Amino acid sequence: MELFKENPNWAENLKPLIAKYKGKQHPLEYQNTYQLLVMVILSAQDSDANINKIAPALFEAYPNMESLAVSNIEALIPHISKVRNFVTKASWLIEIAQTIKEDKNIPLTMQGLTALKGVGRKSTNVIMRETKQPAEGIIADLHVIRVAPRIAIIPEANDGNKVEKLLMQALPKEIWGEIGMAISFLGRETCRPTNPKCPECPIETDCQYPLKTI
Template identity: 50%
Template sequence: MDLFDDRNWSILLEPLILSYKGKPHPLHYKNSYELIVMVILAAQDSDENINRLTVPFFEKYPNWFSLMSINVADLYPLLDSITNFKNKANWIIDLAKEFNDKNLPKTISGLTRFRGIGRKSAHVILKELGYNPNGIMVDLHVLRVAPRLGIVLCFKDADKMEQQLLSKLDSSIWLEIGMAISFHGRLICRPIPNCRSCNVNTICDYYKNK
C-alpha cells in the first residue's frame, strides 16, 4: 500500500456495498435480547455454532427477565461447547441485571461499558437494531480483506484499523461498509481467496500483485 494513496475508496468500494447491502446478518436472532446474547457468544466462535446452540438456550431462557434470578452455573450445560463459555455466561447474567429493551444503550460508548461487549460487538448490535454507531465495524474478516485491497496498512489491531478506515472513507458509507467487507471475506476473499469471482479485483492490490 502506498502511504500517499489518493484513490477514492468510497467510490471504488460501491460494488461491495451494492452486493451485500440488506443481506441478513449470519446470526439468526429474533429480537434485541437474542441479538445481544448471540453476539456475545459468537466472539471467537462460529456464527453457525451459535445459531445451532442457542435454539435450546432461548427455549429455556426467552428474555432478560428469565435470566435474572438464576445461578450462572445453570447456563453451563447449554453453553459448554462454546469458546470461553464460562466468562460469556457471567457476562450475560450481568447484562440481564443491568438492562432490558427499554434502557438499552444506543451508543458505542454506552454498550462497551458492559463486560463482553467490545467495539465490534457494539457496532453489530447498534446497526442491526437500526441505530447508527458512527464508526466502522472491524471483525476478523475486515482485518484480512481491507489490507489485501490496499485501503489500509496491515494491522492486527481492530481499533487502529477502524481509525484508519474512518480517515479514508466518507462517513456516508461507514454504516454499511464494515459488514459489506465482512461478507466479502466470508464468501469470496477467504483465507485462500477466490479472486476470479471478486467484483472488486480490478482495484485490489493483492490481485494486482499476484
C-alpha cells in the same frame, strides 16, 4: 511486499460492494435485539455457526432479558458449555441481565453498549448496524482485519481497533454503517484466505491484491 498505496477514490470504488451486501443480515441467526446481544457476546473467539447451533435451546430456556436476570451463572452454564470461554461469558451475561433487567432497556449507542461486560467496539458496531442505528464506527471483525489491507484500503494492521480507526480515517462517515459488514461478507464468500475468487469480486478492478491468478 508493501501493497498499500493511498487511494482517495475508495469511497467511490466500494459502491458496488456496498450495493451487493447492503442490508444483508449478519450470519448470526437472531430474532430480536435481545438474542442479537447475547449471541454477539457468545460469538467472541468462537464461530457464528457454533453460536447458531446452540441458540435455539438457549433461547427456549431464556426467551428474554427478564428470564436471564432472575437466573444465575450455574444455571446458565449448561446451555452454553459448548461455547469457548463459557464460564466468563456466563458471568458477563448474568451481570448484563441483572443490570438491564428488560429487553427494552438494551442500549443502542456506542457509549451505552461498550459499557456492558463483554461488549467491545466490534460487537457494538455489529449490534448498531443490525438494529439500524446511526453508525459511530465500522465493524472490524477477523474478515475485515484480513481483507481491508489485502485490497489496500488501509495498511496492514492486526488489531481490530486499529483497523477500525484506519478505516474511519480512510472512508466517509456516510458509508460506515454498511462497509464493515460488506467487507466481512466479501472475505467470507469471495476474498478467501487462500484461492480467492477474484473474478467474482465486485471491486476486482480497483483491488491491489497482486495474486490474481484465478
